[in-house]
Amino acid sequence: MSTVSPPLLSLEHLSAHYVSQQGTRVVCAVDDVSLRLGAGETLGIVGESGSGKSTLALTIMRQLPTAARIVSGRMMFEGENLLDKSDAEMRRVRGKRIAMVLQDPMASLNPLFSIGNQVGEPLRVHEGAPVAKAWAKAIELLRSVRIASPETRATQFPHEMSGGMRQRIVGAIGISCEPRLLIADEPTTSLDLTIQAQYLNLMRDLQREHGLALIFITHNLGIVAKMCTQLAVMYAGRIVEQGPVKRIFSAPAHPYTKALLGSIPRMTDGHDRLTAIEGQPPDLSNLPQGCAFAPRCPKATAHCRAEAPIEFILADGHSARCWLASGSATA
Amino acid sequence: MTAGSIIEAAGLTKHFPARRGLFGGDRGVVRAVDGVSFAIDPGKTLGVVGESGCGKTTTAKLVLGLEAPSGGSIRFEGHDLAALDAAGRRRYRRSVQAVFQDPYASLNPRMRISTIIAEPLVTNEATNPGNVRQRVLELLDLVGLPERSADLFPHEFSGGQRQRIAIARALVLSPKLVVLDEPVSALDVSIRAQILNLLRDLQQRLGLSYLFIAHDLAAVAHMSHDVVVMYLGKVVESGAARAIALKPMHPYTQALFAAALPSHPDEQREEVALSGEVPSPLNPPGGCRFHPRCPHATARCAAEEPPLIKVADRMVACHLLA
Numbered sequence: 001m002s003t004v005s006p007p008l009l010s011l012e013h014l015s016a017h018y019v020s021q022q023g024t025r026v027v028c029a030v031d032d033v034s035l036r037l038g039a040g041e042t043l044g045i046v047g048e049s050g051s052g053k054s055t056l057a058l059t060i061m062r063q064l065p066t067a068a069r070i071v072s073g074r075m076m077f078e079g080e081n082l083l084d085k086s087d088a089e090m091r092r093v094r095g096k097r098i099a100m101v102l103q104d105p106m107a108s109l110n111p112l113f114s115i116g117n118q119v120g121e122p123l124r125v126h127e128g129a130p131v132a133k134a135w136a137k138a139i140e141l142l143r144s145v146r147i148a149s150p151e152t153r154a155t156q157f158p159h160e161m162s163g164g165m166r167q168r169i170v171g172a173i174g175i176s177c178e179p180r181l182l183i184a185d186e187p188t189t190s191l192d193l194t195i196q197a198q199y200l201n202l203m204r205d206l207q208r209e210h211g212l213a214l215i216f217i218t219h220n221l222g223i224v225a226k227m228c229t230q231l232a233v234m235y236a237g238r239i240v241e242q243g244p245v246k247r248i249f250s251a252p253a254h255p256y257t258k259a260l261l262g263s264i265p266r267m268t269d270g271h272d273r274l275t276a277i278e279g280q281p282p283d284l285s286n287l288p289q290g291c292a293f294a295p296r297c298p299k300a301t302a303h304c305r306a307e308a309p310i311e312f313i314l315a316d317g318h319s320a321r322c323w324l325a326s327g328s329a330t331a
Numbered sequence: 332m333t334a335g336s337i338i339e340a341a342g343l344t345k346h347f348p349a350r351r352g353l354f355g356g357d358r359g360v361v362r363a364v365d366g367v368s369f370a371i372d373p374g375k376t377l378g379v380v381g382e383s384g385c386g387k388t389t390t391a392k393l394v395l396g397l398e399a400p401s402g403g404s405i406r407f408e409g410h411d412l413a414a415l416d417a418a419g420r421r422r423y424r425r426s427v428q429a430v431f432q433d434p435y436a437s438l439n440p441r442m443r444i445s446t447i448i449a450e451p452l453v454t455n456e457a458t459n460p461g462n463v464r465q466r467v468l469e470l471l472d473l474v475g476l477p478e479r480s481a482d483l484f485p486h487e488f489s490g491g492q493r494q495r496i497a498i499a500r501a502l503v504l505s506p507k508l509v510v511l512d513e514p515v516s517a518l519d520v521s522i523r524a525q526i527l528n529l530l531r532d533l534q535q536r537l538g539l540s541y542l543f544i545a546h547d548l549a550a551v552a553h554m555s556h557d558v559v560v561m562y563l564g565k566v567v568e569s570g571a572a573r574a575i576a577l578k579p580m581h582p583y584t585q586a587l588f589a590a591a592l593p594s595h596p597d598e599q600r601e602e603v604a605l606s607g608e609v610p611s612p613l614n615p616p617g618g619c620r621f622h623p624r625c626p627h628a629t630a631r632c633a634a635e636e637p638p639l640i641k642v643a644d645r646m647v648a649c650h651l652l653a
Contacts, residue, residue: 048519162608193384193546194605197590201604219520222592246596263524264551266594267576273531274553278525280489 006079007036008060008071008213014073016059028067029055037230039180042207042214044245047234048281053217057183060099062090078180095125099174103186105166109158115169116154121177136310141172145202150209164195168202171281175206200227204228221264225249233257236282236292243318256299299324336370337507337540338394342403343367345389349613361612363389363566365402371508374534376541378555378572380587382547384609385561387544391510394542395429396420425455428501432513434493438485445481447497455504471497474529491522495529502533508540515550527554548591552576560584563612563620570645580647583621619650627651
């Protein structure tokens with residue numbers, strides 16, 4: 001995260017809350033999140049359901065549902081604060097400079113329009129490409145995501161494609177305007193293993209060819225291990241640990257990260273018990289005082305329960321929000 | 332394979348008739364499960380691995396008696412299921428229970444937990460209400476839920492707790508075999524290990540046998556004693572879980588395990604890139620069903636179907652290994 005050039009994306013103390021209609025209940029879905037992503041880097045954001053990782057993605061896209069508000073912070077993208085942009089300006093960023101791929105490809109494709117039409121749409125909208133030119137480019141894009149006989153496929157409709165093909169088509173739409181940043185929210189959850197491997201390899205190739213920065217939002221640490229160079233672990237709306245993937249996998253600093261890594265079954269570990277994390281993820285509208293992980297943490301102290309930990313820098317680009325990490329760190 | 336198996340399937344086959352077109356009659360069959368054989372010993376776990384459409388869920392349904400096989404046989408404690416009378420079938424259904432993938436869909440939202448867990452008991456046994464309540468509390472304790480859960484509704488529980496309730500319901504009749512169809516796929520990562528540990532503990536305490544179906548290879552390898560790898564309705568490889576995880580032999584198993592995600596960024600995996608996707612089971616390829624995607628396929632693979640034969644410590648269906 002310490003790139004010499006200014007980062008492509010930098011979030012500074014970003015918070016987004018969901019507010020109930022009467023304004024009585026507030027859910028801090030994204031709480032004081034800071035992170036930096038350099039051009040061409042791959043960041044994995046890992047967390048359980050309700051940890052705020054999808055809300056964070058929607059915040060970056062400025063596509064939060066109406067009940068949610070961005071309450072504070074800055075989002076610098078290519079030197080501009082995205083929060084200062086008007087809705088019209090934001091529309092020109094979305095799909096053009098920042099694109100997003102969602103979990104369910106069937107829900108992201110319109111069943112009534114042909115594949116060629118949908119892949120070419122961002123080009124027509126953002127670059128004013130004429131229909132014939134957009135269609136030709138769409139075929140090229142389909143070929144680049146390894147769709148066989150793209151000329152025929154372009155004239156077909158989403159229901160005629162398999163799940164893996166649909167996901168690749170959504171990927172083609174994502175890269176159609178050559179964005180600088182692609183956010184993929186659980187892109188392979190609905191795919192089979194061998195198809196998932198194909199898709200991830202394809203993403204890696206596309207990234208190399210286009211110099212794309214990627215954000216993978218996932219609950220699967222395996223995807224992070226395979227794809228990412230940087231990792232941010234979210235728990236209850238906060239980033240509890242972030243840093244280079246290899247460093248965190250080898251020496252996790254936060255007890256939650258440690259427990260998460262220990263709870264994955266491995267191919268060759270035989271029949272030992274897994275180290276499970278006891279308890280349940282917290283309710284975001286009713287967070288405990290102090291560290292949100294303290295009730296489940298095996299090492300929690302009175303200090304942890306009383307006061308929320310601040311971010312400690314452990315090493316170059318590696319930081320954790322845990323009082324126990326404070327010994328080896330600077331605040 | 333051994334005489335003491337709790338359940339033994341031989342040449343198990345299920346074909347579904349496929350209709351084509353609005354006015355078309357029956358044309359062709361979907362060969363969902365085609366000649367599958369396996370056996371599970373008491374207290375052991377058999378893992379079934381494969382991608383969508385390989386027939387693993389149909390196999391589970393056949394074992395549960397939710398579908399009738401088109402061919403082959405299932406023997407439970409030595410008795411052929413097809414030959415059982417009505418009373419025998421009732422006994423069988425009590426001995427085999429299931430836990431499904433989605434605990435949000437498998438629990439009735441209008442029933443209290445005590446009613447949900449007691450339902451199999453009330454349906455199958457004439458017991459007095461006091462005993463039923465006692466049994467429900469015993470089971471809640473067994474799966475690690477507090478007693479007061481009995482009077483709550485499903486929406487008051489998280490995913491992991493709901494799966495514990497589903498496990499309690501499956502165990503209330505003291506079954507011998509539990510079919511686990513993707514029991515942790517719908518759960519949060521930090522909860523999965525809890526449920527896998529619970530299933531493991533229950534197996535040791537109660538001597539249960541499991542038929543464990545999952546697409547997470549590491550979870551299957553962790554939980555199972557034996558593994559069956561299926562592709563398009565056929566078994567391509569079967570044997571001890573550890574042996575297969577360490578050294579897969581069949582090209583499909585190799586590709587599957589190579590496609591599994593690493594558990595550490597430094598873990599080096601040989602990349603076996605499979606081209607294409609799983610063909611339709613309506614019209615499976617001739618010869619070896621895997622040959623169109625196989626990186627090592629020969630002319631013989633396209634022409635002749637390889638039998639499942641014993642190679643070293645396991646069974647493999649591949650001409651290259653014969």
